[in-house]
Amino acid sequence: MTTINKRDRLIESAALLFHHNGLNATSLADIAKHADIPIGNVYYYFKTKEELAMAAVAKRKEQFSAGYALLEEHIDDPRLRLIESVYYFEKVRDEYTKYGCPIGKIIVDADVEKDHVVQMAAQVFAEFIAWAERQFRQLGHSTDARRYATFIMAGVQGAAIMAKATRNPEVISNEIQRLVSWIENLPNRKIQLGKVAMKDMSTEAA
Amino acid sequence: MTTINKRDRLIESAALLFHHNGLNATSLADIAKHADIPIGNVYYYFKTKEELAMAAVAKRKEQFSAGYALLEEHIDDPRLRLIESVYYFEKVRDEYTKYGCPIGKIIVDADVEKDHVVQMAAQVFAEFIAWAERQFRQLGHSTDARRYATFIMAGVQGAAIMAKATRNPEVISNEIQRLVSWIENLPNRKIQLGKVAMKDMSTEAA
DNA sequence: GTCTATAAAACGATAGAC
C-alpha cells in the first residue's frame, strides 16, 4: 500500500508540531507543509483536524505501551522497572524543558470532559498509573500503590513545567533523583513483613 | 475616573476566561461579551490581545505578591509560612482539578523564549521560588533552599495536572499532605547545628 | 469615551478536475 507512507508522515508531523507549538496554535496548513503534502490532500486521510490529532496522540500512547512491555520483558525486579521508567525522562530532559511534555500539554490545554483528544491523552497517563500501580503491588504496597503511582507522574509533570518556566533542565534531573531515591528506599513488604521502619519519599540520595 | 471600571472588568473577564478556556481558545469577542462591552471598545483600553493578556497575568502576579506579604505579616515562623502557602492550594483544589492552574496553563501553552505573556507568567513562579527560598534559608537550609522551593511549586503543578487528567481532586490533597509533612519534618539547622539525622521529603505524616 | 460597521488575514473544510 502506497497510502500508508503519507498517512504516517502526517501523523508524525502532527505529533511533532502539536508537541512543539501546541494543539490550538498548530494549523493543518502547518502540518501539511511540514509533511510536504498539499492541504487539500490531508482531508483524504483525516476528515477533521480532531481525527488527525487523535491519531497523533494514539501513536504516542502506543509508544509508551511498547515501553512498558519492554520493561516487563527485560527487568525482573518491579522496583528496578519503576526506576528505569523514571530514568526515561532523563533522556527527554532538554526536550521537555523547551517544549514541555507532549501529553501533559494536551491535558492542560483543553476540557477533559468535552474534548476527545484530551480524553485519549488522559488515557496515556491512566495507562502509566495502572502499570506503575501493579509494580508497587508486587512490592507489597497494595494500599498505597495507586497513590504512589500517581506521585511519580505528578513529579515528572511538575518538574517539566518548572523546568520550562525557569529554563533550567536540572529541575527535571533533581526530581528524577528524588523519585529514584524514594523508590530505592521503599521497603519490600512482600519479603520483610515484620519490619515497619521505613524512610520513604526521601529527597536525598543514600 | 469612569474608565477604570470598564478596564478592570475587561481584565477580570480576561483572567477568568483565560484560566477556564486557555489563552488561545479565548477570543477578544468572548472576553468583551463576558464583560458586557462591545468589541470595538476593547481596543480603546488595550491596543492588542497580548496587552490585555499581560494585564490579566500582571493582576494574578499582584494577587500572589499580596499573599506573600500577608504571610510575612501574620506568621513569624518561616516553617509555618511555607506550610500555610502550601495549604492555599487546598482552597482552589476543585477549581484546579477542572481548569488547571491559571499560571501553569500559560507556561505550558507557549514558547517561554518568545512569548511576552509566558515570560510574565514565568515571573510569577520565579517570585514564589524567591520567596520560598528565603524561608528555607531562614530555616538554615541555604544550600538546598532554591531546590526545595522549586520542589514545592513543582509538586503543586504536577498534582494539578494529574488531578485534571484523572478528574480526582484528592490527587492535589495527597500532594499537599506530602509537602506539608516534608516541611514539618525538616530540621531547623539554625538552632540544632550538630545533629544531622534528618528524615526529609517524607510521604507519610507523622 | 463609546459604539457600529467593516477591513484583512487565517483557519477548517469542501468541490471538483486530474
Next chain:
DNA sequence: GTCTATCGTTTTATAGAC
C-alpha cells in the same frame, strides 16, 4: 489517490460616526 481553487467562518484589528 492527488492536488488546486475556493467557500464560509472566525479572528484580530481599524475607521469613523456619535
